[in-house]
Amino acid sequence: MLHRNCPSPSHDDFHSKPSFHLWISGVSKMMKMSKKEKKIFRKQVRSCKILEKHEGIKSVDEASRFLFIGNGGLVCGVQREDLMTIFNEFGPIEDIVMLPEKPYSFVVFQDVQNAEAAMLASIRGVFLQELNHSFHLSYVDKVPHHVNPYESGLLPPGLILLEDFLTEEEENLLMELDVKEEKEDDINNTVVCHRSLKHRQVKHYGFEFNYRTNNVDKDHPLKEPIPTICIQHLRRIQDITGLFPKLPDQLTVNKYLPGQGIPPHIDTHSAFEDGIISLSLGSQIVMDFQNPAGEHVPFLLPRRSALIMTGESRYSWSHGITPRKTDVVPDTDHSGQLTLMHRRTRVSLTFRVIRRGECNCGYPKQCDSQQKYKR
Ligand SMILES: O=C(O)CCC(=O)C(=O)O
Ligand SMILES: [Fe+2]
Known part of the structure; x- marks a missing residue:
């Protein structure tokens, strides 16, 4: 089926003829363009030019499964889940490609008919009306090569x-x-310590973690130590890993609603020993790790898993959770495809061993103990 897609203005009759027509969905239906439609069309042409310049990809007239979404990129404030919600209505989506720092993205449908339905809806101007945001759609015959960050x-x-x-x-x-x-009666540090942070809710056992100093007051333990229900799990981790000669004595319970996260950080060296345990309850989540060279590694924490950060991953990589409602994760069928997963409320239990004395790890640049003596 042929569509009038995104012609280059040089061979386009857009400027020469005031009234021109658009083919839609193979139905030989000619639509006279209104002023508004012309405006959209002009923007579409502009988006296509950007696409060609940035990615070397040209829009095509033939309907395809690959839709280019001009004005639908991350820098336009559009989120993956927006695209998922909007385009899922037209049929099963195989992939959504969003590139960092770009004003466009790509939606790959399983079937060409679904892409055609989306295109038709776009021409009718139905997208994101409530957000006062318009997408400029075009067919393309491929999407940019994007490295699967999990591979x-x-x-x-x-x-x-x-x-x-x-x-x-x-x-x-x-x-x-x-x-x-x-x-x-619970909130003034006497029993356990609850806090409502901007991005999530936390509760501490054993020792309070102070988010202002990023440290713990080691001389003032909380009255409530790590609950006994946790001990069997900590012992099991001890057995499996051969680590933790001393069992953790500090627990932070974090509760993340979908859309909430934790900024990238390295748990303060002088506060905690090597070996940080995080149990994921209620929802999987992607934790983002970054090394000092700036390389990012997304790491999926499945529900009911235990993550243990030791050595380099504990001392010199930062970890954090991006505040968003969905994660792109490898599909469970091991096809190598990525899929979008909606986050649910996640409760994490982070167990740490309070450090007595200074840290003398092998990562002095990230070590507050070792930096202290440098000043
Ligand atoms: O939620 C998690 O799994 C990690 C929490 C964390 O990094 C922290 O509390 O320092
Ligand atoms: Fe942490």
């Missing part, structure tokens, strides 16, 4: 993931530690 082969050294570490029953029991409504 880069780069992994933070020292990172250990124990999948299916907890049973569903154990997960449910541990969820009881969830950050509940704050109770008046």
Whole structure:
């Protein structure tokens, strides 16, 4: 089926003839363009030129499964889940390609008919009307090569993931530690310590973590130590890994609603020993790691898994969770395809061993103990 897609203005009759026509969906239906439609068309032409300049990809007249979404990129404030929500209505999506720093993205449908339906809707101007945002759609015959970030082969050294570490029953029991409504008598550090941070809710056991100083007051333990229900799991991690000669004595419970995250950080060296454990309850999430060279590694933490950061991954890579409602993760069918997953409420239990004395790790640049003596 032929569509009048995104002609280059040089051979286009757009400027020469005031009224021109558009082919739609193979139905030989000619549409006289209104002033508004012409404006959209002009923007579409502009978007296509940007596409060709940036990616060397030309729009094509023939309908295809690949849709170029001009004005639909990350720098336009469009999120993957916006595209998913909008375009999923037209049929199953195989891939969404969003490139960092670009004003466009690509939606790959499983079937060409679905792309045609989306194109037709776009011509009718139905997208993002409520957000006062218009997309400029064109067919393309390929999408830019994008490296699957999960297949880069780069992994933070020292990172250990124990999948299916907890049973569903154990997960449910541990969820009881969830950050509940704050109770008046609980919040002044006497029993346990609750805090509502901008991006998530936290609760501490054993020692309070102070987010202003990024450290703990080691001389003032909280009255409530790590709950006994956790100890069997910590012992199991001890057995499996051979690590943790001393069991963790500090626990932070983080509760993330979909859309919430934690900024990239390295847990303060002088506050905690090597070996940081994080149990994921209620939802999988992608944790972003970054090394000092600036290389990013997204790392999927499945629900009911235990993550253990040791050595280089603990001391010199930062970790964080980007605040968003979805994650792009490898498909469970191991096809190498990426798929979009909606986050649910995630409760994480982070267990750490309070450090007594200074840190003398092999990563002085990231070590507050060792930087202190340099000043
Ligand atoms: O939520 C998590 O798994 C990690 C939390 C974390 O990094 C922290 O509290 O320092
Ligand atoms: Fe952390």
